[in-house]
Amino acid sequence: MSMKTICCIILGSLLYLPLSAQTFMTRNGNISFYSKTPLEDIKAENKQALAAIDLTKKTIAFTLLQKNFLFNKQLMQDHYNENYVESDKYPKAQFSGTFTGNVGTAPGTYKVQVEGNLTLHGVTKPVSIPAELEVADGKLTGKTAFAVKPSDFNIKIPSLVKDKIAEQINIKVLAACTPAK
Numbered sequence: 670m671s672m673k674t675i676c677c678i679i680l681g682s683l684l685y686l687p688l689s690a691q692t693f694m695t696r697n698g699n700i701s702f703y704s705k706t707p708l709e710d711i712k713a714e715n716k717q718a719l720a721a722i723d724l725t726k727k728t729i730a731f732t733l734l735q736k737n738f739l740f741n742k743q744l745m746q747d748h749y750n751e752n753y754v755e756s757d758k759y760p761k762a763q764f765s766g767t768f769t770g771n772v773g774t775a776p777g778t779y780k781v782q783v784e785g786n787l788t789l790h791g792v793t794k795p796v797s798i799p800a801e802l803e804v805a806d807g808k809l810t811g812k813t814a815f816a817v818k819p820s821d822f823n824i825k826i827p828s829l830v831k832d833k834i835a836e837q838i839n840i841k842v843l844a845a846c847t848p849a850k
Contacts, residue, residue, distance in 0.1 A: 691725040692775075693809040693846035700733055700842055704835040711745060711834065713738040720844040722802070722809055724772050729783060729811065731764045731844070753824050754790050763788045768800065778803045783813065792822040800842075811844045 698718030706712040718733040735756035740746040750756040766785015773779075784797045800813035816837040819826060826834050 688829075692721060692723045694721045694849045695844050695846045698731060698733070698842070698844035698846075700731070700840065702738075702841075703839045706835050708835055709833040711740070713746070713749065715739070715742045716841075718844065720811065720846060721849070722811055722844075722846055724774070724809070727767050727772075728767070729764075729768055729785070730768055731762075731842070733762050734760055735762060736760070747806070753819070753826070757793045759789075761788075766796075767826075768802070772802050772804070774804060776804050776806075787817070789817070789822045790824050794821055807815040807848065809846045811842065811846065813842045815840050 696719055698714055698720040699714065699716050700718045701712065701714040715733050715737045717737045718731050720729075720731045721797065722729045735754045736750055738746070738749065754762075764785055764787045766783055768781040768783045770779055770781040772781065779802045781800050781802055782797065783800045784795070786793050787796045788794075796815070798813055798815040800811060803810045803812070817840050818837050819834070822838075
């Protein structure tokens with residue numbers, strides 16, 4: 670099976686959304702995170718998140734492979750995958766939820782509240798975060814920023830590096846979606 674076929678199957682099974690003119694999707698959503706401490710800054714970015722937003726049902730879903738996060742230092746990337754998120758055991762992070770507010774297809778920026786379940790490292794937690802949905806040139810772009818605590822998702826930080834990793838990790842999401850076909 671091709672990677673494209675696998676991605677479509679994963680996203681389709683995650684969403685259960687009928688594809689219509691009100692559904693927008695991307696395979697290139699950008700999820701980044703940042704940890705700042707006095708000892709070290711850690712940044713990583715994943716530009717291969719799958720996302721779908723259905724304006725009619727007011728649903729939103731993301732899924733990504735943990736191994737697609739890229740770090741400035743290869744050692745950080747190795748530790749992230751092997752020791753923290755254990756990406757061989759828990760390969761994906763997912764979010765599925767709904768949003769409030771009236772978002773139309775007319776150009777503009779719409780403030781919404783997103784609520785749903787975030788699954789990371791095999792743990793699912795409810796989240797509620799503010800976001801923006803922007804309609805422009807026939808595209809829908811979703812943006813948000815929020816923080817998560819690794820401890821909330823049973824991610825263990827060894828005492829040797831505890832001072833190098835923030836207690837809360839800042840997450841940014843940017844997904845430029847086009848109408849689903």
